[in-house]
Amino acid sequence: MIIIGFESSCDETGVALVCTERGLLAHALHSQIAMHQEYGGVVPELASRDHIRRVLPLTRQVLQQAGVKADQIGAVAYTAGPGLAGALLVGASVAQSFAWARGLPAIPIHHLEGHLLSPLLASPRPGFPFVALLVSGGHTQIMRVDGVGNYQLLGETLDDAAGEAFDKTAKLMGLGYPGGPALSRLAQQGDASVYDLPRPMLHSRDLDFSFSGLKTAVLTRVKNIEKDCGQLSEQQRADLAAATEAAIVDVLAAKSIKAMKQTGLKRLVVAGGVGANSHLRAKLVQAMSKLGGEVFFPPLEFCTDNGAMIAFAAAMRVNAELVDLSDMRHAFTVKPRWELHDVCVDS
Ligand SMILES: Nc1ncnc2c1ncn2[C@@H]1O[C@H](COP(=O)(O)OP(=O)(O)OP(=O)(O)O)[C@@H](O)[C@H]1O
Ligand SMILES: [Mg+2]
Incomplete structure (x- = not known):
């Protein structure tokens, strides 16, 4: 049909x-x-x-x-x-x-x-069951998926979504809308170790997230730099973008790995706009291969x-x-x- x-x-x-x-x-x-x-x-x-x-x-x-x-x-x-x-x-x-x-x-x-279900549009196609990391502009959730219509929420954001965190911090740095791709592009020229940003809820026992504090931390950094140096230089913006991306990606990856260990499943599926982020993709591929599992992403356009x-x-x-x-x-x-x-x- x-x-x-x-x-x-x-x-x-x-x-x-x-x-x-x-x-x-x-x-x-x-x-x-x-x-x-x-x-x-x-x-x-x-x-x-x-x-x-x-x-x-x-x-x-x-x-x-x-x-x-x-x-x-x-x-x-x-x-x-x-x-x-x-x-x-x-x-x-x-x-x-x-x-x-x-x-x-x-x-x-x-x-x-x-x-x-969009990662199932890719080839090879992940089989059920799998853990899904759903990271979009409005949602950040980790789910156990046992089949079509069989979804169990394991954890989610308590405030901002990951995509929203990218968009809001990008806006603070004067980048356009949508912020995620722009911030990620700028981050390629930056050094993430220059600014130490918090990894919210990284060590919490659950699989929940919180990103609103990160946005405030970035705002504080921007204000401090502006106070000391006037305007952010191109390099400072790139370093701050790299540090922001690293903080978001670190938390998303750590919670995904925790979910894999908790469920004992070997397949991780990433969906939603933030799934296009190359740093997140690379980090999850590496972490899942260490775990002896596999990670699946939708084709970029999906x-x-x-x-x-x-x-x-x-x-x-x-x-x-x-x-x-x-x-x-x-x-x-x-x-x-x-x-x-x-x-x-x-x-
Ligand atoms: N390369 C990237 N790196 C980081 N974030 C990205 C990247 N590409 C897109 N995004 C983010 O993905 C989000 C858009 O994704 P998507 O279209 O799935 O969300 P949405 O449809 O707006 O939200 P929802 O599906 O929750 O209603 C935006 O927040 C955007 O900044
Ligand atoms: Mg959407």
Whole structure:
């Protein structure tokens, strides 16, 4: 069965076609980063309006790319939450209208389930069970994943997400939005040992995180440097970027390793935008090889939001017989706040 998937939860419009037997057929993405950049962050109303402009051209693009006709599609998937309400409504209403017009079932997908299963789009594909480190702009969670719809939360951030920590500290250093990639690029020219930054909750017994103190520590460093030297020099900015990246990566890696030891599992899967960070990737590859395990990442283009992970999560749910394909009701709602536990098989 061919499934078309729509993602519009934040600032990326994504559309994709996935076949339940053959996998990903085509995907297309429009990122709104350039539009939001001048405001230093996502403007929800602008995001919604842009999704409206992009979604149909992207739909035509994936159909053409895959050589698939609309009447070959068997189901329609969309991100139903969590995310920005107005932005979610665009994808949800387009998907539901498409499904209603063609007499197809519509499958609401939890955005984090999309991220969580996205490493399975890679080859080789990790088998279940695995530990997942989900590190995105809004979430930092460690989960035990025993199968589709079988997710157990082991730990999460108590305040800021890892992506948010990258974005906020980058902003303090005068870097653009989104901060993660910019900070990471700058860090390549820096020396992480110049500034000693805290590793919040590194030694706590649990698998939880806290990143808001790190942001304050970076702010204090910036203010001290400015007091002593006026403005931050390029080298000071690079050194501070490297120290910030090292602090975040150290905590993420240490907690992931702790989760591997605690669960006794040998496969670690990393998902979400921060999973694109090359320093994090290198550190986890090294740590997992020491442990005699393996680490899997989504292809880089599927780390941040995309339609492929939504269509793919729907396909996995269909294959696991977790979807009622005979349900043709098309009344819908979106859930800007939505716990992943609600889509677990035991919920
Ligand atoms: N190379 C990188 N290094 C560090 N952080 C990065 C990198 N690339 C992207 N990010 C961060 O990833 C985040 C975006 O990821 P993603 O699109 O998965 O999050 P989101 O969709 O905004 O959040 P959520 O999925 O929790 O709602 C941003 O915070 C961004 O700064
Ligand atoms: Mg996301």
